[in-house]
Amino acid sequence: MRLAQIMSPQGRKEVVFKDNRWQVITDMFAQVLTFTGESFEDNGVVFLSPVQPRVILAMAHNGTPDQINNPAQAFHKSSRTAVGFGDSIYKDLRLGRLEVECELTAVIGKTARKLTLGNALEHVLGFTIGNDVTLPEQTPGDHLLLQTKNGDGFTPLGPWIETEFPNFDNSTMFVRVNGKQVIETSTNQLARGVAEQLVHITKYTTLGPGDVVLGGSPMSMYPVEPGDIVELEIIGLGVLINPIVKL
Template structure:
């Protein structure tokens, strides 16, 4: 099931506003062939539909959730660790991105004037569905609501200068997430492809992760409580590189969908 959050144009049941809904239509179909059916309230637990439905092109997709926190893993693919010039960590290396960095499909990545080298990093995002605190790896996947595509946008020059990630990863718009959350998919071996202006830049598989999804959830939940809607970014394959104003970045994940964002100057 694909869960989206969107701005709808209004209906007999509601004024124009923000809703969650299910994206419906054949797998692999173009967006023009998809519809979105509004649900009453939030998508955790049993779903109740309002009866409102729109063609997907007639609504504006937002980030599927506004998480209380985004926890990201660094160097979780060996080939990416190698291209960054360091050894892969033996335990997960985590950092935080603020909730204000989160944007949705179609929203613009805004390049800060203070950086001259901003990179894309296509990633699989894990969305938490139930509170998780100090969970065991064998129980971790029970806390997953679903999966989405993400882009861990990074001011690489500032990352090198600061020797930590907060400024480089924390700018507004530096965490595109979407286009929706897929709740029924085995994420252990999915293809991830990042394109800039249609050209393939990254092409990897989630099976190449050093620390798998269950291990990540167990590790992070041992540090901080994960709440419904929180997001874990699971790392990026090799092939990261720069983006400039005027570019368009797409992160496509097999079985989930494609997240696309234009790049603009600050």
């Protein structure tokens, strides 16, 4: 099942893709979806961030299999960094190099605390694409990653949430800049899978519906400049497109 949030003439709408149309629903987190009867054609839909997360967490040093030897660690990003398909990522030229990172992103579906490997995935509504935008030149003096990870538009999400995505741990990922493919990688390169990530995080904090966890960059980072158009693709999850704009 494919869930999204779109902009309509009446404002933000939660929708599900059914019968080749985006059908409006009242609550994507409900156990049984309620349809309003309103729907939109697929062509021309304006996607917003598929959720408005209260909490955005991202895994650190989780991008290659050998990093399993590092202790599990996650960091916070401001919820204000979350944007959707087509929204701008802003580069402040004073702050050095800007990199995009294609990341498999878990969307939490229900309250999650002290999860186990056995039940962690039961708390995931589905998966989307996340772009963990980074200012790597800020990192040496920024151990808490405030400067590095929290610029305007630094967490694009979308274009939708896929609730049935069995290949989440072995899905091919692409990064394209201005139409040119610059990276091909796979979610199978992550040191810790989704269940392990959620077990670690919920040992220390509670996650709730709509919160997101970006799973780490399996060598999917690439430098970009104002004027570039970035496309991130994870096979089965669509393509997330965002422009880079000078701040």
